[in-house]
Amino acid sequence: MAFVTGTALLAALVVGCSADSGTGGSAADSKPGEETVAAAAPGKYRTLPEPCRAVETSTLKDLLPGTDELTEEQQQKAYEGTASVTYNTDRRVGCSWKSEDPASSRTLFIDFERVVSYDPAVSDDDRAREVYTKKETAAGLSSPSATPDAAKSTEDAADKEKEAEKGKDGKKQTSAASDAASDVTSHALSGPSPEDDATDGGATDDAGTSDESLQPRVLDDLGDSAFLDDLLTRAGSAAQHRTVKVVFRTSNVIVTVEYAEQPSVSTVVPDSKELQERAQALARKLVEKFSE
Known part of the structure; x- marks a missing residue:
């Protein structure tokens, strides 16, 4: 009798595992839009010359x-x-x-x-x-990636020039700010x-x-x-x-x-x-x- 019970239990486990496998497959198929991102290619050189x-x-x-x-x-x-x-x-x-x-x-x-x-x-x-x-x-030297930073630096220099114009010694401060504006666009x-x-x-x-x-x-x-x-x-x-x-x-x-x-x-x-x-x-x- 105990043998029969063990056999029945074994059969139940097999059925359960089969059901779980089916559920797992359904879960994976439930995300058809998800794609695996392949790793980017490694560089050509793995070592350096002496x-x-x-x-x-x-x-x-x-x-x-x-x-x-x-x-x-x-x-x-x-x-x-x-x-x-x-x-x-x-x-x-x-x-x-x-x-x-x-x-x-x-x-x-x-x-x-x-x-x-x-x-x-x-x-x-x-x-x-x-x-x-x-x-x-x-x-x-000119570079596309450098353009935004250069523009921002120029704008900052222009803002400093405007603030300098409001100072008491307007002429001297404006001259200094103008020099700063020209420096940010000069050759590094x-x-x-x-x-x-x-x-x-x-x-x-x-x-x-x-x-x-x-x-x-x-x-x-x-x-x-x-x-x-x-x-x-x-x-x-x-x-x-x-x-x-x-x-x-x-x-x-x-x-x-x-x-x-x-x-x-x-x-x-x-x-x-x-x-x-x-x-x-x-x-x-x-x-x-x-x-x-």
């Missing part, structure tokens, strides 16, 4: 004048470069080199950043594009101005006029997107220091090349054209390295 070995020795000899006059041991040390301090070599690495000769000192720096998106709905490439755009905007990292170019042999043509092709700009033929910035500053009290920066994105990696020169004589202005050409040439070689 930065201090990314530039060929022959290229370093061209970029670092004076190293060919060093002893063999000194040359080897100069070409080894100095690795940047980083806490995650899978995400970011860099290397720098420096040379000096009687005419000037030059420095070279490269940086590789592998961007990873931790949002499953955003791909690594899309996230890298956002990071790159911020760098381009910080360089003062400006290159050689027309006035500077007139005294800079590298930034002028044979006629001595300003060469607009040497101004900071977006580059169309380098990686997925790229820009060049050119900044001339004073180092110390007299020496003039020029830094050319080329930044490009290839898939989910952002590469930065900085090439700088500081002449020994304060009246000498670093050649903008030469620095830009060499920085771009190196950037193109690095693009090819990522394509290997």
Whole structure:
């Protein structure tokens, strides 16, 4: 009798499970409009090159004048470069080199950043594009994403100007506010101005006029997107220091090349054209390295 009861109980359980399975299927089918969101595609690059070995020795000899006059041991040390301090070599690495000769000192720096998106709905490439755009905007170059912020800054400056007009010393305060309004629309990292170019042999043509092709700009033929910035500053009290920066994105990696020169004589202005050409040439070689 007990055996019969156990059999009946077993049958009841089987029926119950079947019923539950049917209910589960109905619950899933009750949401026909719900779709499963597929994870965004990962970036093309999972690792980064060794930065201090990314530039060929022959290229370093061209970029670092004076190293060919060093002893063999000194040359080897100069070409080894100095690795940047980083806490995650899978995400970011860099290397720098420096040379000096009687005419000037030059420095070279490269940086590789592998961007990873931790949002499953955003791909690594899309996230890298956002990071790159911020760098381009910080360089003062036109970017669609920068337009709203620039407009807001201009409006804020205009409001300050109106408030200044209500002050007791209206003329002085209005002038200061006008200067602030013009500053927010100026180049964040400006290159050689027309006035500077007139005294800079590298930034002028044979006629001595300003060469607009040497101004900071977006580059169309380098990686997925790229820009060049050119900044001339004073180092110390007299020496003039020029830094050319080329930044490009290839898939989910952002590469930065900085090439700088500081002449020994304060009246000498670093050649903008030469620095830009060499920085771009190196950037193109690095693009090819990522394509290997």
